[in-house]
Amino acid sequence: MWTYQHQQFIVHQLPVLRDNYIYIIQDRHSPVVCVVDPALAEPVIEACSQLNITPTHILNTHHHWDHTDGNQKLVQTYQCEVVANQDDASRIPYISQPIAANNAFTLGHLNIQNIEVYGHTLGHIAFIIDDALFCGDTLFGAGCGRLFEGSFAQMWVSLQKLAALDNHTKVYCAHEYTLVNLQFAQGIDPDNAQLQQRILDDKQKRRKKQPTIPSNIGLEKQTNPFLRPLDHTFCEKYSQKHQNSGTNPLEVFSAIREARNSF
Ligand SMILES: [Zn+2]
DSSP: OEEEEOSSEEEEEEEETTTEEEEEEEESSSSOEEEEOOSOSHHHHHHHHHHTOOOOEEEOSSOOHHHHTTHHHHHHHHOOEEEEEGGGGGGSTTOOEEEOSSEEEEETTEEEEEEEOOSSSTTOEEEEETTEEEEETSEETTEEOOOSSSOHHHHHHHHHHHHTSOTTOEEEESBOOHHHHHHHHHHHOTTOHHHHHHHHHHHHHHHTTOOOOOEEHHHHHHHOTTTGGGSHHHHHHHHHHSTTSOSSHHHHHHHHHHHHHTO
């Protein structure tokens, strides 16, 4: 378990399954404890007992089993509330507080914004609390989620919303996919010095068995091949090299997303 200090809250990061992360957000000023995307219940129960805290809420970004399978047991153990997108209510087990996307709500002293980030699924939302982003399977370290339900255009809109956050916003995504994503990124963006540095830094972290997550929005904009189409020079260069992609950001994003599927 790793722990990150924010001004109003503490984030505990639990690695589970092969490469998932569950996050426990502990409000510093109230008993509110939110569990984000519990793939499993047991590691959460164990961590909370160590930390001597009690989950009050589950926040689900989307319905996939590796984000919601822990809901049942956590609800039974702690009688906690399950907060998720009302438009996805039929697919979120034990949902008790359906919320409208693109809204804000308060739990304890936590001011939580949720934004619609469709693409990986239709119903996916991201939670933003101050300088922390919990984005599920939408934005990854140097990557983005697969398009299971949404279109390229929907995902591109979603990623732009996340890219518009402050550069120092911490990106707490739900999987440790960074190294393989960086390997792909290297082929897409070989002249990017910041990317080369990130590869060294993140390889070093993994060698020490540390997470590469959270990253931050500034670093993602500089090095994530799915956000690089925000830069027009990058788009021009990319389309010169790849004859069949257009030059507008959506076309370049789509071509890169397509290439990643067969990487
Ligand atoms: Zn998913």
